[in-house]
Amino acid sequence: MRGIENHFLSQHPEKDSEWSEEQWKALLDLLIKQGIFNWREVTSLALGHLNPSQVGTSIASNKNFQAHFPPRQTWLNVKKWYFNQSGCCADCSTRLELQADHLIPKEIVGAVTFKVQELVNSGRINTADAVAQESGAMLRTELQGYTEFLRDRLKTGRGLPEFSESLQSQIAMGIYRCVVNNITDRKIIEGVADQLSNMVLRCRRCNVVRRPSHKNGGLAFLTTEAALMWILFVKRPQRYSDFEKLCRAYGMTMANIRFQEAWAMAKWLNQQGSYEISEDCQYY
Numbered sequence: 600m601r602g603i604e605n606h607f608l609s610q611h612p613e614k615d616s617e618w619s620e621e622q623w624k625a626l627l628d629l630l631i632k633q634g635i636f637n638w639r640e641v642t643s644l645a646l647g648h649l650n651p652s653q654v655g656t657s658i659a660s661n662k663n664f665q666a667h668f669p670p671r672q673t674w675l676n677v678k679k680w681y682f683n684q685s686g687c688c689a690d691c692s693t694r695l696e697l698q699a700d701h702l703i704p705k706e707i708v709g710a711v712t713f714k715v716q717e718l719v720n721s722g723r724i725n726t727a728d729a730v731a732q733e734s735g736a737m738l739r740t741e742l743q744g745y746t747e748f749l750r751d752r753l754k755t756g757r758g759l760p761e762f763s764e765s766l767q768s769q770i771a772m773g774i775y776r777c778v779v780n781n782i783t784d785r786k787i788i789e790g791v792a793d794q795l796s797n798m799v800l801r802c803r804r805c806n807v808v809r810r811p812s813h814k815n816g817g818l819a820f821l822t823t824e825a826a827l828m829w830i831l832f833v834k835r836p837q838r839y840s841d842f843e844k845l846c847r848a849y850g851m852t853m854a855n856i857r858f859q860e861a862w863a864m865a866k867w868l869n870q871q872g873s874y875e876i877s878e879d880c881q882y883y
């Protein structure tokens with residue numbers, strides 16, 4: 600068994616982002632050969648992640664979306680929008696784990712609204728026309744900043760999202776309404792982003808990567824839970840402390856309880872004699 604692993608590892612680049620399809624297949628073959636899981640299990644898991652996301656719940660049942668349609672017409676419209684999508688992630692083109700996501704994020708709608716409200720409150724603008732103009736101009740500026748952020752963050756080789764003129768003016772109109780009606784509730788303001796024309800399908804990973812709060816989003820290639828197992832099965836650290844270092848080096852910033860949970864896999868495999876843990880490991 601160790602012979603297979605050593606041979607296998609020597610052929611693969613250090614970084615998972617440089618692995619070829621053949622090399623990923625070899626890892627899967629190895630895990631199946633080792634009895635970690637079988638073909639039926641892994642295929643069933645992939646099929647489950649292929650099933651289109653539940654927009655009936657996430658979009659059609661959402662009051663913000665419903666507000667744009669006559670009573671009982673929301674699902675009809677959501678369905679039409681859904682069927683017309685490509686069925687691939689807008690960023691990386693995978694078909695797996697797709698979720699409906701906003702083109703213009705809620706955070707930007709909130710930020711622009713509060714900035715325009717500040718201009719009104721400080722008396723720097725005082726007509727409805729000026730509010731409309733500032734809403735559009737500030738949204739444009741914020742979106743430019745967001746595009747810069749994404750250019751830096753996304754290394755997918757795909758084009759950056761485009762914010763059409765009609766989408767921008769639709770969102771700016773919503774911001775304008777919030778400002779002239781003196782709405783200060785963040786939830787209601789951010790609800791402006793909840794419009795079908797502002798929705799797109801993205802995979803779970805690409806959704807996470809573009810969140811400004813996710814510090815190292817662009818660095819990581821796999822999702823956290825996948826990367827934890829990749830490090831364990833490919834790098835095979837023999838000490839928990841080394842595992843934690845590898846996780847940090849991969850770009851993971853979360854509390855180390857996640858690493859300790861993942862280390863359970865090393866312990867379980869060690870019980871069966873298929874994973875080596877060094878005697879000086881703190882969790883030997």
Ligand SMILES: [Zn+2]
Nearest residue numbers: 688691802805
């Ligand atoms: Zn994606």
